[in-house]
Amino acid sequence: MIKALFATPALFLLALLPQTPSAPDAAANPPLVIPAAAAAVPNPVKSTPENQAFAKKVYGYDCAMCHGPKGDGKGEMVDSMKLTMKDFSNPATLSGRTDGELFWVIKNGVGQMPGETGRQTDAQIWAMVHYVRGFSK
Numbered sequence: 079m080i081k082a083l084f085a086t087p088a089l090f091l092l093a094l095l096p097q098t099p100s101a102p103d104a105a106a107n108p109p110l111v112i113p114a115a116a117a118a119v120p121n122p123v124k125s126t127p128e129n130q131a132f133a134k135k136v137y138g139y140d141c142a143m144c145h146g147p148k149g150d151g152k153g154e155m156v157d158s159m160k161l162t163m164k165d166f167s168n169p170a171t172l173s174g175r176t177d178g179e180l181f182w183v184i185k186n187g188v189g190q191m192p193g194e195t196g197r198q199t200d201a202q203i204w205a206m207v208h209y210v211r212g213f214s215k
């Protein structure tokens with residue numbers, strides 16, 4: 079019993095020792111692993127002037143601070159959060175991605191990017207996929 083009382087604080091101190099820091103880049107951009115089933119889902123929502131106007135508004139609130147108002151990855155948070163961003167205005171950037179993949183990332187997030195789950199409906203997120211693709215058109 080007395081031994082146990084002395085052992086516990088020792089373990090606690092061990093936990094406080096500095097951990098080996100991980101590379102900052104790896105923390106900011108973890109590999110994007112999208113389930114194959116999610117990637118195969120086609121976009122069930124057609125682009126309309128109404129849903130694109132809504133997507134533009136939400137993008138301004140929830141996305142532009144990182145991805146930039148033009149989708150070029152030059153958002154105002156990028157430096158302070160040490161983010162490495164892609165340029166969505168370059169057609170090559172998202173050409174290899176399916177709509178299902180973009181939907182999955184926007185819904186679930188990746189690394190320091192929060193997902194839109196609970197903020198937008200699935201239909202609104204599908205409409206946002208069209209909006210994000212529009213940056214390279």
Ligand code: HEC
Pocket residue numbers: 106107110137140141142143144145151155161162163164165171172175180183184188189190191192194206210
């Ligand atoms: C806190 C910063 C941040 C916010 C806010 C954010 N993102 Fe991201 N997003 C990232 C980072 C970092 C990545 C990974 C690097 C990259 O793809 O640019 C990423 C990746 C993505 C990708 C995947 C790109 C690829 O690799 O194919 C999409 C699509 C995307 N974001 C869209 C959005 C949309 C739409 C919103 C708003 C609903 C949003 N993001 C909000 C930081 C952010």
